Amino acid sequence: NAGVTQTPKFQVLKTGQSMTLQCAQDMNHNSMYWYRQDPGMGLRLIYYSASEGTTDKGEVPNGYNVSRLNKREFSLRLESAAPSQTSVYFCASSGSGNNEKLFFGSGTQLSVL
Amino acid sequence: AQSVTQPDIHITVSEGASLELRCNYSYGATPYLFWYVQSPGQGLQLLLKYFSGDTLVQGIKGFEAEFKRSQSSFNLRKPSVHWSDAAEYFCAVGIPSGFQKLVFGTGTRLLVSP
Numbered sequence: 040n041a042g043v044t045q046t047p048k049f050q051v052l053k054t055g056q057s058m059t060l061q062c063a064q065d066m067n068h069n070s071m072y073w074y075r076q077d078p079g080m081g082l083r084l085i086y087y088s089a090s091e092g093t094t095d096k097g098e099v100p101n102g103y104n105v106s107r108l109n110k111r112e113f114s115l116r117l118e119s120a121a122p123s124q125t126s127v128y129f130c131a132s133s134g135s136g137n138n139e140k141l142f143f144g145s146g147t148q149l150s151v152l
Numbered sequence: 153a154q155s156v157t158q159p160d161i162h163i164t165v166s167e168g169a170s171l172e173l174r175c176n177y178s179y180g181a182t183p184y185l186f187w188y189v190q191s192p193g194q195g196l197q198l199l200l201k202y203f204s205g206d207t208l209v210q211g212i213k214g215f216e217a218e219f220k221r222s223q224s225s226f227n228l229r230k231p232s233v234h235w236s237d238a239a240e241y242f243c244a245v246g247i248p249s250g251f252q253k254l255v256f257g258t259g260t261r262l263l264v265s266p
Binding site for chain 1: 194
């Protein structure tokens with residue numbers, strides 16, 4: 040009953056460091072997403088992958104890269120972390136179609152000092 | 153582009169009282185509308201969704217929402233709030249795109265008083 044699994048749960052970086060957030064789903068979903076959540080701003084879409092082998096920019100892609108490694112896994116990379124990237128990051132997945140609900144992971148709390 | 157407004161940042165309701173959380177959207181056609189709930193330290197969970205048909209939608213945990221096209225609204229209601237309903241609630245709008253690409257509102261934090 041894993042659903043969407045994100046690692047790590049917490050991370051502290053120094054400005055300029057790089058890191059990769061990992062996400063895996065076991066529901067055979069085609070679509071996967073990365074959101075960031077900031078106080079007073081709700082969730083904003085960073086990148087998404089409509090299906091295996093494709094990725095597209097969302098609302099706030101600058102400073103991030105993604106890889107859809109296979110159908111299960113969708114990683115988010117910060118090449119050179121900045122304090123503005125301090126946030127809670129959520130991975131989500133869904134089946135194909137407009138009426139599919141999103142399943143969310145439990146989030147990664149990232150602080151960039 | 154679509155957008156969502158949740159005008160209330162915080163709402164406090166007494167346990168057992170009724171609840172209404174407001175959501176207004178902007179989109180040129182009939183949107184797909186969702187309410188998600190987030191408990192502290194958790195990801196979001198879908199409460200209910202509207203695509204078409206009956207404008208009054210029933211969801212989990214006793215929640216319902218009504219789509220009003222004339223007011224561009226999709227307000228969430230519950231007749232009697234329980235302490236466990238304390239959480240943050242997000243309204244979201246999606247567009248037909250072959251997959252689920254949503255725009256979320258800024259959220260309303262619900263506090264439940266004894």
